[in-house]
Amino acid sequence: MSNFGWCGEKVRLVPLDKERHFANAHRWVNDPDVTWRTLIGDIPITRLAEEQFFDHASELGPHPTELHLAIETLDDPPEHVGMVGIHKIDYRHRHGEVGIMIGRTALWGRGFGSDALATITRYAFEVLGLEVLVAGVMADNVGSRKAIEKAGYERVGCIPQFYWKRGARHDSILYARLRSNDPEQPSEHSA
C-alpha cells in the first residue's frame, strides 16, 4: 500500500472509496453503540441514502463546503477504522466544523480519534487555508471531549440543553482551535 493520504502518527486520512469504505460506513451510522451521542443515528440511514452521501462526498470542486475522509490505520494492509469530516466550510470567514466517528468500537481509547482530529485540523489549516475550526459535543460524550482536547481544541462555551438525544436533552460543549494560536502553523503575514 502506498503512502497516499494525509498522515498522522497513528492514522492516515484517505479519500472515500465505495469499495473499501462503504460497507463499514453504512454499518457504523446504523450502529446504536457508535451513534450513542452523535447528531446522526437512530433514524435509519438506508443503503440508498448512504450511497447518495458517498456520491455527494466524492463530487469535490476546488472549494468544497463539506469534506469527508476515511480514517485508516498505518498498518500494511491498512484497516479502515472510522470517518472524519469538516462541515459548513466557509472560505470567506475561513472556518468549519469538525466531526468524527471511530466505527470500530473495540478500538476506542487507542488514540485513533485524537490523532485523526489533529490530522484533519492540520489539513484544514495547511491545505484549505482555514483559520478556525469548531466542534459541538454532547456534554456526557467523555471520549469525544477528551479526543478533541488532546487534538488541541479549547473549550470556549456551553449551550445548555442544546441537543435532544434518546429521550433527554443534553448540553453542548463548544470547542475551537485557532490557527493563529498554533506555534507550528506559519503566520500568513510572516516573511
Ligand SMILES: CC(C)(COP(=O)(O)OP(=O)(O)OC[C@H]1O[C@@H](n2cnc3c(N)ncnc32)[C@H](O)[C@@H]1OP(=O)(O)O)[C@@H](O)C(=O)NCCC(=O)NCCS
Ligand atoms: C469520540 C471518539 C471519536 C473517540 O475516539 P477514540 O479513538 O476512542 O479517541 P482516543 O483514543 O484518542 O481517546 C481520547 C481519550 O478519550 C478516552 N475515551 C475514548 N472513548 C471513551 C469512552 N467511551 N468513555 C470514556 N473515555 C473514553 C480515551 O481513553 C482517551 O483518554 P486518555 O487521553 O486519558 O488516554 C470515538 O469514541 C467515537 O467515534 N465515538 C462515537 C462517535 C462520536 O461520539 N463521535 C463524536 C461526536 S461529537
